[in-house]
Amino acid sequence: MKTALLTAIACLFSIVIYSQTYITNVTITDVENQKMIPNQTVVISKDIISDIQSSKKIKIPENATIIDGTGKYLAPGLTDAHIHFSQNGGLYTRPDAIDLRKFRPYEDEIKISKINMEGKLRRYLKNGITTVFDVGSTLYFLEKSKDFEDKDFAPTIYMTGPLSTTYKPEIYKNFADDAPFSLTQTIEDGIKSVQDQLPYQPDFIKIWYIVGADGLSIEESARKNLPIVKAIIDEAHKNNLKVAVHATQRITAQLALENGADFLVHSVDDEILKPDFVQLMKKNKVVICPTLIVHGGYVNTFGQNLDFSSYELKTTEPHQLGTLLDLKHLSDTLTVNRYRAMGNSKKMLAGLKVADSISRANLKLLSDAGVTIATGTDAGNIGTLHVSSYLAELKAMQASGLSNWQILVASTINGAKVLNKEKEFGSVAVGKKANLILLDASPIDDLENLTKIDKVINKGRVFNPEDLLKDTxxxxxxxxxxxxxxxxxxxxxxxxxxxxxxxxxxxxxxxxxxxxxxxxxxxxxxxxxxxxxxxxxxxxxxxxxxxxxxxxxxxxxxxxxxxxxxxxxxxxxxxxxx
Missing domain, CATH: 3.10.450.50 (Nuclear Transport Factor 2; Chain: A,)
Structure with missing residues (x-):
């Protein structure tokens, strides 16, 4: 028996040795200490970073896989902390925002989102995004996401199910497991909306804190619905689940924070935040995901004022991007003209400008105060396309006054902090998941260098980006x-x-x-x-x-x-x- 045990240990040791990958002579992008560490060798054993040493000191075994990192930069894989798999980013994906179902039935759009889930995942990984948070999905996708847990080509997925909300657009009724919303008009409804998700093992719960649809003022509506919001948060916490909240007004965000919200998934865009709000966020260790560009995606699509860079045109799923220009030729000219006039109206453009300026000022204020910021795009919404919108979001954060280091921290280890997983991934450190990107140039010198990817390492496996997704x-x-x-x-x-x-x-x-x-x-x-x-x-x-x-x-x-x-x-x- 002793001999058998020793044999098993020896076999295990040999497996570890033979599965090791060495990235040599590389500069590590250390997001925890915000510094570059040159001439390092990083050792990957299976899916874990097992060692990091100076390249001068480390001895490489003959049977190891070696990647020459000379002149390159090793960074943690990126996290998009706010996406939606059930939405495709094109013109027809939100019929509650613009109803074009006579041109493309919403059922067809649902089918597209299901068929393209693997393609989305491969596209995310190809572009260095190794972790995604779906902060509002459906029971179908909550179940389907489990199929990709062990797939090397898929980023790690954290997901909630339907959004608990006191307001549900009529268009989304009668969609069963494909419904993105769960209507909660009573405390009992709120509790049930959490319990209904539990068999699907969500990673967290999301509340869509929409106010004013009941005809009351913003604050009156927020306070009226607060008991339901609190019941949802309490039920989620009772089941050891964190709670994300969509709250874009200061009052809804503050009430959510006071009642236990863990993750704010949008900026407050109606007023500049005061010190007591900021201190509450810090005290409760709440993470915020600013999603700066999503509002503009709608306005620019409706006003037919979209403009994409060559990078965006190459990187995104091309068919969904193509639909965004359909307003130029759809036969329903009354609807098209109405939305174009709305998107170009002085009121709409002025409102967007004010909301953007407040959101960016609040981001800088919160960041300077030490609140944890996590990068997220809200990809899937009309005009905010999966994957390609990430760089645009980073540039918007930069325009808000954040440094490249602050943005890189927000895009890596702070994403892990959403679910207290910063000890598992989010930085290049021994014992963490080998979810990494090998870059041709420093991301601190220029954020666009995050697109210059030589290799993607996901769950310990090394990929050439172009091998992850082939053009048809x-x-x-x-x-x-x-x-x-x-x-x-x-x-x-x-x-x-x-x-x-x-x-x-x-x-x-x-x-x-x-x-x-x-x-x-x-x-x-x-x-x-x-x-x-x-x-x-x-x-x-x-x-x-x-x-x-x-x-x-x-x-x-x-x-x-x-x-x-x-x-x-x-x-x-x-x-x-x-």
């Missing part, structure tokens, strides 16, 4: 269409091969190469008013994508068919039939 032919065709409609010449050309060939069907070569293509389209983008291409129909056959289009150019509308032939994950040939 349809993705490439849609990306170039998005670049076209945003008149972004670099984004438009990105999906094309360097030696692309452009033909008039069937075989008349117009030109060859990206340079010629750039000359042709850059001039058109600059000189053509009202340029917009509506996709009427699309056929995908193997590596060929055939698009039927209506192209508006000035006062003309042209019918066209474009055929895209894909080779080696780039558009190699294009044939136009006019």
């Amino acid at each position: 032919p349809e993705d490439l065709a849609q990306r170039q269409l998005n670049g076209y409609n945003f008149r972004n010449i670099d984004a438009f050309l990105e999906p094309y091969a360097e030696d692309v060939e452009v033909y008039n069907f069937p075989d008349e070569l117009q030109y060859k190469g990206k340079d010629a293509m750039r000359n042709s389209y850059a001039q058109m983008f600059a000189n053509t008013p009202n340029l917009h291409c509506e996709l009427v129909n699309r056929i995908v056959q193997g590596k060929m994508v055939i698009d039927q289009e209506l192209v508006q150019a000035g006062n003309r509308v042209i019918e066209a068919i474009a055929m895209y032939h894909i080779e080696n994950e780039k558009i190699q040939k294009v044939y136009f039939i006019k």
